Amino acid sequence: MTTLSDDAPGAxxxxxxxxxxxxxxxxxxxxxxxxxxxxxxxxxxLAGKRAGAEGFCQGVKGLSAA
Numbered sequence: 001m002t003t004l005s006d007d008a009p010g011a012x013x014x015x016x017x018x019x020x021x022x023x024x025x026x027x028x029x030x031x032x033x034x035x036x037x038x039x040x041x042x043x044x045x046l047a048g049k050r051a052g053a054e055g056f057c058q059g060v061k062g063l064s065a066a
Contacts, residue, residue, distance in 0.1 A: 011035050019060070026064055028057035 004013055018025075018032045026032065036053035043049040047059050 019064070022064070026061060028054075028061045032060070033057055 004016055014031065015035055018035075033053060036056060038053055039051070040053045040056055041049070041051050042056050042059075046063070050056055050059060
């Protein structure tokens with residue numbers, strides 16, 4: 001589990017709170033989506049390179065389900 005400083009920006013705290021709450025509370029179109037820019041670019045070891053916040057949200061949903 002990641003521990004953040006109370007001084008961490010609110011958006012970062014929300015990001016980890018949402019992901020840490022588990023799949024049962026995750027809504028890819030909800031609060032999590034509001035934290036991401038539409039033109040988000042992501043590159044990671046499992047998903048490879050992805051463009052766009054919608055695809056990222058769906059990828060998080062799939063990873064959380066696993």
